Amino acid sequence: MKAFKGFSDKETLTQIPDSFFQELLNDLEDTDELKVTLYVLWRIAHMESRSRSLCQSEIMADPAFMAGIDRPRLEAALERTVQRGSLLRVENEEGGFYFLNSPRGRAAAEALKKEGWRAATRTASIPPPERPNIFRLYETHIGPLTPMLADALKDAEKIYSEDQVEAAFAEAVSRNKRNWKYVEAILRNRKEKENAKEQTGRDPEEDRRKYVEGKYSDYIEH
Helix, strand or coil: CCCCCCCCCCCCCCCCCHHHHHHHHHHCCCHHHHHHHHHHHHHHHCCCCCCCCEEHHHHHCCHHHHCCCCHHHHHHHHHHHHHHCCEEEEEECCEEEEEECCHHHHHHHHHHHHHCCCHHHCCCCCCCCCCCHHHHHHHHHCCCCCHHHHHHHHHHHHHCCHHHHHHHHHHHHHCCCCCHHHHHHHHHHHHHHHHHHHHHCCCHHHHHHHHHHCCCHHHCCC
């Protein structure tokens, strides 16, 4: 058995419906079915497309997952998930596509049945890569990402260093201000101070303290 090095506080998180633990978990006696169910939940949770589905070839293209299961076992496990109802399978001339049996998954599966689409028009799914640290910080300290926020975080990552981002999140958390606008305000404020220091060669915060705490402090309103 390979030793597990443990979870870290910088990982992305995968949301799993409560019904998995309340209804499914105790009934999943087959290890392969359990592994495949969790794997599909993970893959689909990190997809950004509206029609979230996986085909068998996309699962088999992940060498890390396939190292623990072979093709016959995978096919048998997928069949059990469909029979159980945790996954939905829709077949067309392009092959079989698997959807979560959720409101969104059912709607996408029905759309495929009625309208159809070709694999050539569908972006192939790949396992989610390690996400930027700013995404992990947001999900750890604030909550789930939305597409609009993801774009804002990507833009911020181009402007600010990783150390600056981590420090801003830490300050926001220490002040119990768990929202992106507050974190962004901290980043902008610090960036403006850095720019001012570069232009004048002096630290504006130190200058402020000299007046507020120095010999002229009696003449300055606090």
